[in-house]
Amino acid sequence: MEQTLDQFTELIQLNDRAIDLNEIPWIPQTERAWFKPVRFDIATGRWINLLKVKPGGQVNRHRHTGGQVLAYTIQGEWRYLEREWVAKPGTFVYEPPGDIHTLVVDGVEEMITLFILEGTVQYLDDEDKITYQDDVFRKLKLYQDYCKENNIEMKELIY
Amino acid sequence: MEQTLDQFTELIQLNDRAIDLNEIPWIPQTERAWFKPVRFDIATGRWINLLKVKPGGQVNRHRHTGGQVLAYTIQGEWRYLEREWVAKPGTFVYEPPGDIHTLVVDGVEEMITLFILEGTVQYLDDEDKITYQDDVFRKLKLYQDYCKENNIEMKELIY
Amino acid sequence: MEQTLDQFTELIQLNDRAIDLNEIPWIPQTERAWFKPVRFDIATGRWINLLKVKPGGQVNRHRHTGGQVLAYTIQGEWRYLEREWVAKPGTFVYEPPGDIHTLVVDGVEEMITLFILEGTVQYLDDEDKITYQDDVFRKLKLYQDYCKENNIEMKELIY
Amino acid sequence: MEQTLDQFTELIQLNDRAIDLNEIPWIPQTERAWFKPVRFDIATGRWINLLKVKPGGQVNRHRHTGGQVLAYTIQGEWRYLEREWVAKPGTFVYEPPGDIHTLVVDGVEEMITLFILEGTVQYLDDEDKITYQDDVFRKLKLYQDYCKENNIEMKELIY
Numbered sequence: 001m002e003q004t005l006d007q008f009t010e011l012i013q014l015n016d017r018a019i020d021l022n023e024i025p026w027i028p029q030t031e032r033a034w035f036k037p038v039r040f041d042i043a044t045g046r047w048i049n050l051l052k053v054k055p056g057g058q059v060n061r062h063r064h065t066g067g068q069v070l071a072y073t074i075q076g077e078w079r080y081l082e083r084e085w086v087a088k089p090g091t092f093v094y095e096p097p098g099d100i101h102t103l104v105v106d107g108v109e110e111m112i113t114l115f116i117l118e119g120t121v122q123y124l125d126d127e128d129k130i131t132y133q134d135d136v137f138r139k140l141k142l143y144q145d146y147c148k149e150n151n152i153e154m155k156e157l158i159y
Numbered sequence: 160m161e162q163t164l165d166q167f168t169e170l171i172q173l174n175d176r177a178i179d180l181n182e183i184p185w186i187p188q189t190e191r192a193w194f195k196p197v198r199f200d201i202a203t204g205r206w207i208n209l210l211k212v213k214p215g216g217q218v219n220r221h222r223h224t225g226g227q228v229l230a231y232t233i234q235g236e237w238r239y240l241e242r243e244w245v246a247k248p249g250t251f252v253y254e255p256p257g258d259i260h261t262l263v264v265d266g267v268e269e270m271i272t273l274f275i276l277e278g279t280v281q282y283l284d285d286e287d288k289i290t291y292q293d294d295v296f297r298k299l300k301l302y303q304d305y306c307k308e309n310n311i312e313m314k315e316l317i318y
Numbered sequence: 319m320e321q322t323l324d325q326f327t328e329l330i331q332l333n334d335r336a337i338d339l340n341e342i343p344w345i346p347q348t349e350r351a352w353f354k355p356v357r358f359d360i361a362t363g364r365w366i367n368l369l370k371v372k373p374g375g376q377v378n379r380h381r382h383t384g385g386q387v388l389a390y391t392i393q394g395e396w397r398y399l400e401r402e403w404v405a406k407p408g409t410f411v412y413e414p415p416g417d418i419h420t421l422v423v424d425g426v427e428e429m430i431t432l433f434i435l436e437g438t439v440q441y442l443d444d445e446d447k448i449t450y451q452d453d454v455f456r457k458l459k460l461y462q463d464y465c466k467e468n469n470i471e472m473k474e475l476i477y
Numbered sequence: 478m479e480q481t482l483d484q485f486t487e488l489i490q491l492n493d494r495a496i497d498l499n500e501i502p503w504i505p506q507t508e509r510a511w512f513k514p515v516r517f518d519i520a521t522g523r524w525i526n527l528l529k530v531k532p533g534g535q536v537n538r539h540r541h542t543g544g545q546v547l548a549y550t551i552q553g554e555w556r557y558l559e560r561e562w563v564a565k566p567g568t569f570v571y572e573p574p575g576d577i578h579t580l581v582v583d584g585v586e587e588m589i590t591l592f593i594l595e596g597t598v599q600y601l602d603d604e605d606k607i608t609y610q611d612d613v614f615r616k617l618k619l620y621q622d623y624c625k626e627n628n629i630e631m632k633e634l635i636y
Contacts, residue, residue, distance in 0.1 A: 045574030066596035097522030119543035204415030225437035256363035
């Protein structure tokens, strides 16, 4: 009997994923900032992570090169030193390629935000020299190293 | 004086956006379901919306054709009739192109989920015929029509 | 010895591909049109194919829903009945989501064009009803069926 | 009279583009290499260009970070020092994020290839330090500067 297109599609399509983020650890990023990986898409270089920053913490001045960034604020307040707006729960942010900014949390509450990233994050010194950069592979290696050091099972987040 | 690449980039790059989703209305989608638009990307056909479904409500059986879907559950519980997993706050979902499913909310709490959509949503009858379809333009028109009927100012969500 | 980020990246990155399209068959699409598959990206729903149309042939009126299309003309001339321009070797075309058009080849030379497609192609009758649609899965099934029928080895074009 | 979805879509959709690449200049990139811009997508950071390299010319060792690359060879032969395959007319290439390679043209014929790029190209010295990088903005500035210096009208390639 001939295979229909619907049968073929069901057979060949990739698996869906439903990931409980409560089961994934927070990985130290800077002194008062952590990320929690959600997805590593190594076919396109995109990745998704939660970011948590304690009051007084920051993500140093950086440029997004080669891709756009989307963010949905879940908890707390944060802003970019270079911008006027303040993100709070329910604020959605779009950052265009080329954007340079410094993320700060001045409030009293820890912020948690979902970031969907394309391209590369380049951290800059005061003279705009790149000090180091984050891409999908660096984030994946940080996750791998953290799991090894802490004897935690890695989830299948490469998809 | 010559323009540096950094100066050029800052001049030419698109504007960032910070959108307070509390200022955007919930738009009726079915009897017990609403969407709240977040972004209409008419250059790529992608769109982003929050979905709210009351207990007992559902999103009828549909196929995602021509793109993948990402979802982050903010509140409540939901599942697909065709799957085993149940999404709750903090569950992240990836749906591959070709996926067919029926979204239901059995719990007692309203669910709210952020959906990032590519491609087209095709609603199917029992014989897998397409009854109608959602794409970035239909969602945008629903938003426009709702704002007109209710005398609400449209936000700039085409970006 | 600790693994550097460069070593990690080289280990984990996907394989590159170099595909000689001369080794892939032309697959009949309509009476005077053929496609030659180049890539089936089932993670995003995108696909790439060459299109060949003989003089007098056409690709019936269709809408691109849920994605954009890029095209690079390699040989011959072609146009859309609904547009003023004529594509010839070296013409690059961008088609936005939502675009509806009918491809015709009036010249004396066979046209060959590289198409990079996102979303879904919906063929429309005179009343704008969808008669059938092409997506990454239908194109892949046509390739599979053609190879089976003609006893041709399928190349690894899912990547 | 009420607006249909088809009417709304036709009204709101972006314009298509048909660009005759013969009207765009070749811009010097290195001593024996030129690029011809096709598209600058500053919303996503992607860009498209033709690359022309004379025999004996090369594109120095570089890494693609934050995005994938697609290439279609139009004329001539080329290869990466780090790979076994040789591209010739009709060879299609996929380069994954993270890939590092050095493009060389050993043949007697000028090569011309269409490249569709995401992310950022980072040129590396012998110790893998970044010497400089190409992104959509640098390519656009090179195009702008070349047109100004040579009194050539810029085409609308930002789309």
